[in-house]
Amino acid sequence: MGSFKNQACIVGIGQTKYSRGPGTGKTDLSLQLEASIAALDDAGLQRSDIDGVLPFVCLGIAEEFAVHLGIEDLRYQSTSHLGGAAPGASLANAAMAVTAGLADTILIPGGWYGFSGRRVREVVVADTTVMSGGPTARDFYFPFGLTAPPQWFSFIARRHMHEYGTKSEQLGAIAVAQRKHAQLNPHALTRGKELTLEKYLSSAVISDPYRLFDCSLEADGAAAFIVTTAERARDLKQKPIYVMSVTQGQPYPADDLVTRDDVFQLGLTSAAPRAFAMAGVTHDDIDFAQIYDPFTFQVLQQIEELGFCKRGEGGAFVEGGRIELGGKLPVNTHGGLLSEAHVLGMNHFVEAVRQLRGEAGERQVQDAEIGLVTGFGDFGDGSIAILRR
């Protein structure tokens, strides 16, 4: 393992404006093309330089990207089916493809009209192919009114509260920390809308124990990044961001959240040790973590499964500013899906690259050298990338 370590780089990032409004009538594809062009400009590349495209599941196909971008010789394409873990899984595909010589320059786009268009709650019920547990959910969860992510993840949170004494205030600490970070981010939808623990605790219950502010911010928006070899990256416009490692994993069984012997197991439980080993770094080397955050508890749980603390200690870990800028492990420095926008975790990669380039402005993590990015898909699929400048 590790043949692509430090051999593949992210050389361009792009995004659209993130918004929650009436929508524009354009397509998900159009939004993603806009982000892709921005990433090309950022990298100083031409459309025709792209010879690989790794589209997001159910949000576009490689042929559409190729025909719009004028890519006449598309040498590589593939789509990961790990939902929110797909950006990381696609980065792994890209790193393998460019280091194996299957393609030179690969585009990874992702984005949607997730606010003004179809909501996730509609998509997961309408299309059982969007997540690994689709058929299980259709036949054994949906008939009982367990139809949407905040519902199925909140009962895992409740079990964690029961076994380890995790408190709502600790979930609130995550929401508050990320909202603080968003105040420093001009792209964040919640900039100017501060959140206190009191406001968090008094917000409406959505699916107990999840309140409104435990839930991510459905949004319209897209982001994209571009991957090439370290050798090629040297001649490009931006300081390359190196892929030290990127791995993926799934809990067992992946397609059923409720029958697992270990209900707290995630894809990250096995993927994280592999990623740290491949990168050859320890937890102390990590300067920030952009953690896929559909809901607050999934941040706490991933911090545990990443190994930053023992299982059951995540509640204490997230308190006292440890995950805030200036703390030991700043988490979701852009505000994350909770407070920047739900852009499928593509925005976590964009933020990681900005931090490692030293372009994060007011929210810059000082001397950020190594950072990690996780992805999380239904029902707990995981990916993790360890990146360095």
Added chain:
Amino acid sequence: MSEQSYAKPLPLMRGSTKEFYDHCKNGELRFQRCTDCGKWRHVPREMCAKCGSWNWEWARSSGRGEVFTWTVVQRAMHPAFPGDVPYAPAIIQMQEGVRLVSWVADCPPEELKMGMPVEVIFERVTDEVTLPKFKRAAKR
């Protein structure tokens, strides 16, 4: 309730999913059990992941279990459920070791407790589909 007026999602009635729900329609909760190693399983699968056997039976469950965890839905996310809020999908841990999603039909959400003993009941929702639900049971 007639088929026409039932708006909630239904399982796709085919294969072993249909067989599971057909047993419910007959008033029996049955799960797959490997006839070689004896391992119970749910949701239905083609083969035994423990021993690799293709041999299995629909074994009758005791119908008894306990509440493993639950959520209380205050804001419905599907158009057929607003009339039910607050409702509490619960994971039931069966005596046989398998878990399934259901409701404790006779228990208001605020009275649910971890480990609460429950036993199966059946709710016919359409001519074709009967759902396994649960009611509070005495501690045994």
